[in-house]
Amino acid sequence: MNEPTPEEAAAALRTIRQSREQVIKSAVGSRRLWIGCGLALFLYCTAIDLFPAARGWLHWPFVITCLALSFIMRTRMGGSLLGRSVAVSNRSVPTNLKWRLLRIVPLLVIAIGGVVLVLVLHPPHATIYYGALAGLYIAFLGPRLQLWMLRKQDEVSGGRA
Secondary structure: OOOOOHHHHHHHHHHHHHHHHHHHHHHHOOHHHHHHHHHHHHHHHHHHHHOHHHHHHHHHHHHHHHHHHHHHHOOHHHHHHOOOOOOOOHHHOOOOHHHHHHHHHHHHHHHHHHHHHHHHHOOOOHHHHHHHHHHHHHHHHHHHHHHHHHHHHHHHOOOOO
16 A cells, blocks of 8 residues: 655645635535525615504515525425525534524624614614615625634534535
């Protein structure tokens, strides 16, 4: 049996790391999808604030769109249509409390911070400000948070595939 040289072993390890990083990045999905979701949330909050008469019926199209998008993202064909060539298996996601909290803490901070600012400052059109803040988070920080979580998950699992 031939032993690989140190250079060959290092090259093989580099290739494995690059392959893992490529899978992690492709699991995040299309940048346009993240920006589109952030923009949709901002437009939804703006419409609710500027057109109070539409509040009664405007929730339903938004909820139906969100549910349809989540179902589409869970299927192989839908994921490929949205630019997600790889999906992360739920079996590899850590289920302890720390990882669950890391997923929801940023949204809770935005929600609680928005409510506190509205109660303290009483700004006009507060829903628009909240929509802009949450939309920016989804469009720009959401993919980064997901990448970070996937990389941490890979580290915790010991790099096992």
